[in-house]
Amino acid sequence: MSDDHILAVDHLMMRFGGIVAVNDLSFVAERRKITALIGPNGAGKTTVFNCITGFYRPSGGTIRLSHDDGRTIALERLNDFRISKQAKVARTFQNIRLFPGMTALENLMVAQHNALMRASGLTFLGLIGAPSWHHAEQRAIDLARIWLERIDLLARADDAAGNLPYGDQRRLEIARAMCTEPALLCLDEPAAGLNARESGALNELLLSIRAEQGTSILLIEHDMSVVMEISDHVVVMDYGVKIAEGPPQVVRDDPKVIAAYLGADEEEAIAVMESSP
Amino acid sequence: MSATKARPSHAAQPLGSASILKKASISALVALVLFSLMIGVRTEAGPQGGLIYWTRFGELAAMVAAVFGGSIVIELLRQWWGPVDKDRVVPKPVQAAFAFVGRWLAPALLVFTFLVPVIFYDQRYILDLAILVLTYVMLGWGLNVVVGLAGLLDLGYVAFYAVGAYSYALLATNFGLSFWVCLPLAGILAAFWGILLGFPVLRLRGDYLAIVTLAFGEIIRLVIINWQSLTGGPNGVSGIPRPTLFGIPLTAGDDGLAARLGIEFSPTHRVVFLFYVILALALLTNWVTIRLRRLPIGRAWEALREDEVACRALGINTTTTKLTAFATGAMFGGFAGAFFATRQGFISPESFTFQESALVLAIVVLGGMGSQLGVALAALTMIGGFELFRGFDQYRMLVFGVAMVLLMIWRPRGLIGHRSPTVFLERNQAISSDLVKEGHG
Numbered sequence: 007m008s009d010d011h012i013l014a015v016d017h018l019m020m021r022f023g024g025i026v027a028v029n030d031l032s033f034v035a036e037r038r039k040i041t042a043l044i045g046p047n048g049a050g051k052t053t054v055f056n057c058i059t060g061f062y063r064p065s066g067g068t069i070r071l072s073h074d075d076g077r078t079i080a081l082e083r084l085n086d087f088r089i090s091k092q093a094k095v096a097r098t099f100q101n102i103r104l105f106p107g108m109t110a111l112e113n114l115m116v117a118q119h120n121a122l123m124r125a126s127g128l129t130f131l132g133l134i135g136a137p138s139w140h141h142a143e144q145r146a147i148d149l150a151r152i153w154l155e156r157i158d159l160l161a162r163a164d165d166a167a168g169n170l171p172y173g174d175q176r177r178l179e180i181a182r183a184m185c186t187e188p189a190l191l192c193l194d195e196p197a198a199g200l201n202a203r204e205s206g207a208l209n210e211l212l213l214s215i216r217a218e219q220g221t222s223i224l225l226i227e228h229d230m231s232v233v234m235e236i237s238d239h240v241v242v243m244d245y246g247v248k249i250a251e252g253p254p255q256v257v258r259d260d261p262k263v264i265a266a267y268l269g270a271d272e273e274e275a276i277a278v279m280e281s282s283p
Numbered sequence: 284m285s286a287t288k289a290r291p292s293h294a295a296q297p298l299g300s301a302s303i304l305k306k307a308s309i310s311a312l313v314a315l316v317l318f319s320l321m322i323g324v325r326t327e328a329g330p331q332g333g334l335i336y337w338t339r340f341g342e343l344a345a346m347v348a349a350v351f352g353g354s355i356v357i358e359l360l361r362q363w364w365g366p367v368d369k370d371r372v373v374p375k376p377v378q379a380a381f382a383f384v385g386r387w388l389a390p391a392l393l394v395f396t397f398l399v400p401v402i403f404y405d406q407r408y409i410l411d412l413a414i415l416v417l418t419y420v421m422l423g424w425g426l427n428v429v430v431g432l433a434g435l436l437d438l439g440y441v442a443f444y445a446v447g448a449y450s451y452a453l454l455a456t457n458f459g460l461s462f463w464v465c466l467p468l469a470g471i472l473a474a475f476w477g478i479l480l481g482f483p484v485l486r487l488r489g490d491y492l493a494i495v496t497l498a499f500g501e502i503i504r505l506v507i508i509n510w511q512s513l514t515g516g517p518n519g520v521s522g523i524p525r526p527t528l529f530g531i532p533l534t535a536g537d538d539g540l541a542a543r544l545g546i547e548f549s550p551t552h553r554v555v556f557l558f559y560v561i562l563a564l565a566l567l568t569n570w571v572t573i574r575l576r577r578l579p580i581g582r583a584w585e586a587l588r589e590d591e592v593a594c595r596a597l598g599i600n601t602t603t604t605k606l607t608a609f610a611t612g613a614m615f616g617g618f619a620g621a622f623f624a625t626r627q628g629f630i631s632p633e634s635f636t637f638q639e640s641a642l643v644l645a646i647v648v649l650g651g652m653g654s655q656l657g658v659a660l661a662a663l664t665m666i667g668g669f670e671l672f673r674g675f676d677q678y679r680m681l682v683f684g685v686a687m688v689l690l691m692i693w694r695p696r697g698l699i700g701h702r703s704p705t706v707f708l709e710r711n712q713a714i715s716s717d718l719v720k721e722g723h724g
Contacts, residue, residue, distance in 0.1 A: 059596065090598030097596050105589035107719030108582075109704045115579075116586040119599050122579035129607075132578040133571070147706065163708045168718035186597055 012037040012072060012190055012222040013058070019066035020053050020246075027053040029246040031067070035190070035239070037074075040216055040223045042233045042254075045243035046267055051226045052100060054243070055194055057082070058224070059097045060089035071095065073189055091120050096188035098179045100195045100226075106168025110159055110178055113167050114150035117185035122146055153181040157211065173204040177211065184215065190222050191215065197229040205229055209236050234258065242266065307354035314350035318343055389656050396562060400555040410554045414561055414626065416666045418619055421565040423646040423658040425615030428572055430644065431653035432581065433608035434588025434722015435484075436493045439500025440643050442480070443473040443613040445507060445635035447620025452520040452630050453513070462526035466621050473617025474610040476503075481609040485602055500640050507632045519631025525553065526560060526625050557626050564622060568615045569655055575611070577705045584608050585653075585705075588722035649690065651697025652721060660698050664690075 013035040020028040028050045035041040043051050056062040058069055058081060069081040071093050079093045089095050105113050115122070125142030126132030132139045154160045157177040162170060167178060176196060183191055196212070197205040213236055215221050227233050233240060233254065240257040242250040244266040250257050257263055323343040329335035396417075403409040422444065429437045450469040454460045460468075484495045507514045514520065525533065531540050533553040541548035575581040583604045586594050594601055624630050646665050650657030668686070672679045694700060700716030 061592075061595075087595045087598050087600050090596060091600070099593070099596070103590050103593040103596070105586050105593065107589055107702055107714055108585060109707065109714070111706060111708055112582065112704055115706055116582050116594075116599070117597050119579050119583055119586075119597060126578050126580075129575070129578055129580045133574055143706075147708075151708065160708075164704065164710045164712055166714040166718045169715075182597070 010036050013041075013224065014070045014072075015054070015058070015067070016070070017067040018054065018057060018064055018069065020050070020057055020062060021065045027246055028057070028064075031243070031246070031248055033241045033248060033251060035222060035224050037222050038216060038220050039238040040212065040225065040236050042237035042240045043224065043226045043243065044228070044233055044240060044257075045249075048245075049243040049266075050246040051243055052194060053246075055097065055192055055224075055226060058089075059095055059192055060085045060087075071190065090186055090188070094187065094189040095192060096183035096186045096190070097192040098176075098183050098194055098196060100198065102172075102175050102179055104167040104175055104179055104182070106166065108167060109164050110154060110167050110170065111147070111150055111163045113178060113182050114153055114185045115146060117182045118146045118149065120186075149185060153185060156214070157181045158207075173200050173207075176200060176204075177208070180211065180215075184219065184221070188221060190224060193223065193225040193227075195226055195228060197227055197232045200229075202231075205232055208232065212236055303355055303358045306358060307351050310354040311347050311351040315343075315347050318346050322346055392656075392659065400558050404551065404555070407551065407554065410551070410558060412667065412670055414554070414558050416663055417558070417561040417565050418623060418626075419643065419646060419662040419666050420659050421561065421568050421619045421622075422616060422643045423650065423662050424565065424568045424572060424655060425612050425619065426643050426647050427612075427650075427653065427655070427658050428575075428584070428615070429608050429612035430647050430722075431658075432572075432576065432588065433584040433605065434652075434720065435605065435608060436489065436496070436722070437609075437612070438493045438497040438637075438640055438644065439480070439503075440496075440612070440616055441635045441637070441639040442500040442503035443477060443616030444620040444623065444639065445503050445632075446473045446476050446613075447617030448624040448630050448634070449507065449514060449520070449620075450617065451621035452523045452624045455524050455625075456520060456522060461530070462524065462621070462625050466618060469621035470614040470617040473620065474614040477609040477611075477613025477616075478606050480613075481606040485605055497637070497640075500635075500637060504632050504635050507635070514632075517632060519629055519633075520624075521629040523624050523628050523630065525628065526557070528556065557622075561622055561626075564618050568618070571611075572655065580604070580607060582705060589720045645687075649687070649697055651694075651699035651701075651716070653702055653719070654697065654699035657697050657699030664698075 011034045015034070016032050018028055018031040019026070031050075031054060033041075043054060045051050053062065057064045060081065063085060064082050067082070071079045071081050073079070073094070081089060081093055081095070084093055090097075105116060108116070122142060123129075125146075126139050127136070151160065151163070154163050157174075157180070159170070159174055159178060159181075162174070167175065170178065176199075180191075180193065180196060183193075193212075197208055200208060209232060212223060212225075216223060225232075225237070237254055240250075240252065240254050241248060242257055242260070242263045249266055250260045250263045252260075323338060323340060324336055325339055326334055326336040396413075399413050400410060403413070422440070425443075426437065426440045429435050429440070447469040450472045451462065451465040454465045454468060455462070480496065480499050484492050487495055508516055510516070527533070528540055531543060532538065533540050533556055535548040536542065539548060541552060572581075576585070583594065583599050584607075586597075586599065587601060587604055587608075591601055594604070623634070627634075642665065646661045647658055649665065650659070650661030669679075669683055672682050675682050690698075696716035700719075701713040702716070702719045703713050704711065
């Protein structure tokens with residue numbers, strides 16, 4: 007049923023000169039579900055992300071985003087900041103991209119730029135200190151406070167983001183993306199560099215985002231404990247093509263996936279996959 | 284072994300006497316090459332107009348020896364002193380005193396500035412200097428929006444200063460418009476040029492941006508020189524009207540301010556009036572900038588300086604954000620230009636050379652990018668300090684250069700390097716300059 011799809015990627019193609027990074031990739035992400043995109047290094051996962059979030063313009067294929075209200079947006083035709091502003095797709099980055107010299111609170115305020123810009127009458131109302139602007143600013147601070155509380159960083163709200171520990175920065179980046187109030191949240195390796203306890207907390211955060219905000223999540227991840235535990239649907243890529251798709255348990259036992267991850271020796275590969283937490 | 288105590292090995296290891304001598308010899312060699320032409324040979328125009336020269340090898344030898352000896356002394360001093368860090372150079376009590384002074388410096392400076400015309404009423408030279416300093420404070424604050432907040436390196440800021448100055452000069456001399464009508468027009472025209480410059484440089488970063496803005500500054504100056512029919516070319520525009528106080532001129536005539544108030548006329552009245560005009564303009568710049576920083580547009584500027592890619596991912600239109608930064612900075616430059624024109628009464632392209640851009644940029648960098656107080660202090664140091672060195676005569680530039688180098692060693696991120704957050708929940712704590720990015724253009 008197509009109504010359940012928030013994102014439909016159809017025959018997506020991305021070429022860089024002679025290199026085909028993504029070749030004829032099609033998959034769908036269901037609404038209010040967590041879809042994981044996995045694959046070995048260099049499989050083209052981040053390229054797919056960059057196409058969806060407007061950093062690359064695809065060489066071919068379509069990417070359709072359907073909102074709750076029935077609007078359908080062709081993401082491959084939008085670019086740059088419009089993906090976030092109009093299509094309501096937010097993303098995080100593989101190597102964290104916070105604003106290190108700004109406080110955690112300021113990071114979350116910058117994320118609400120477009121809403122605040124409207125409230126400040128394109129700056130002019132704000133400049134003269136109109137009461138409506140002050141109310142809007144207070145609401146923005148309250149929203150930021152709610153997210154800081156959810157990621158357990160309220161006590162460090164006034165610390166520079168660059169001073170926070172690595173795991174906190176990861177969570178802050180997710181909170182910042184959520185402050186844009188997205189319909190689809192794209193996470194590029196959110197668990198990279200986290201320890202077991204931190205990735206456990208991350209799982210809970212993502213599940214609560216899905217449950218409470220109803221945000222659909224698309225994530226790239228190498229950490230199988232995260233993928234297997236929280237994702238509803240897994241898409242596996244290798245060398246730019248989709249090699250498997252399905253629920254986590256099915257994908258996990260797919261011999262093609264195991265081969266892609268660990269080379270040809272399936273016996274050994276299965277053993278390693280089983281032992282992973 | 285704790286990681287925090289580890290220092291770079293080159294600073295910790297004492298050098299042997301051989302390597303000290305080697306370093307000193309290299310320094311002496313460099314000095315020999317440099318000074319052999321600068322000091323060793325002296326040329327002058329002879330009585331017949333031909334060039335005569337004589338050698339001064341004695342002085343040259345003394346200079347090279349001084350460099351050699353000085354190099355050894357410095358190296359020994361460095362070993363004795365150990366690695367330089369803040370706690371060693373500036374003791375804790377002094378740092379605490381600095382913090383105290385820092386809290387009260389801005390209000391104290393503001394009160395003092397208001398009182399300058401009262402205190403120095405009889406000293407025309409100091410009043411003129413104060414007006415000059417305030418003009419540069421305003422220019423610094425204007426450029427600070429572009430360079431300090433948005434992180435876009437602009438080497439052609441003087442272009443907007445020139446646009447503002449010529450806008451007022453031409454509107455006033457050709458159409459007889461008054462200063463107070465022309466002031467906003469000059470700002471709008473300069474902002475328009477800022478947007479015009481902004482478009483081609485939107486895709487450029489860092490060095491490339493700097494080169495294009497530098498060229499833009501030169502283009503404006505060359506257009507002014509060559510468009511003789513409009514701008515008067517190198518002769519400039521003269522007879523620019525002086526500002527009036529709500530239509531009342533500050534002249535000796537019967538309708539002048541002095542006559543109307545029934546006090547004796549003095550040319551100082553106009554200087555004091557100009558002083559308060561530029562002070563008001565500078566404070567307006569400061570007020571607007573401080574407010575803008577707390578509005579979404581100001582936060583977007585700073586976010587742009589920190590990470591442009593992240594800004595785009597958050598739905599911030601980086602194009603309009605950059606253009607508004609250019610336009611806002613240019614507008615303040617235009618205001619300052621209009622004031623400059625009315626104060627001088629005469630403007631020519633010579634006032635708008637690259638040197639002015641460099642000076643204003645130096646003020647912003649020296650002050651600490653993004654810091655309003657820092658920029659004001661830097662303008663005071665650069666413009667006022669330069670006047671202080673007048674006694675050094677021909678060594679003025681040298682002393683000035685050394686002072687700049689020392690200041691940048693002491694404070695590599697400017698006088699006030701830390702950044703204060705624009706919004707806070709509990710504590711308003713400054714952010715260390717190590718974390719704040721300088722922008723990539």
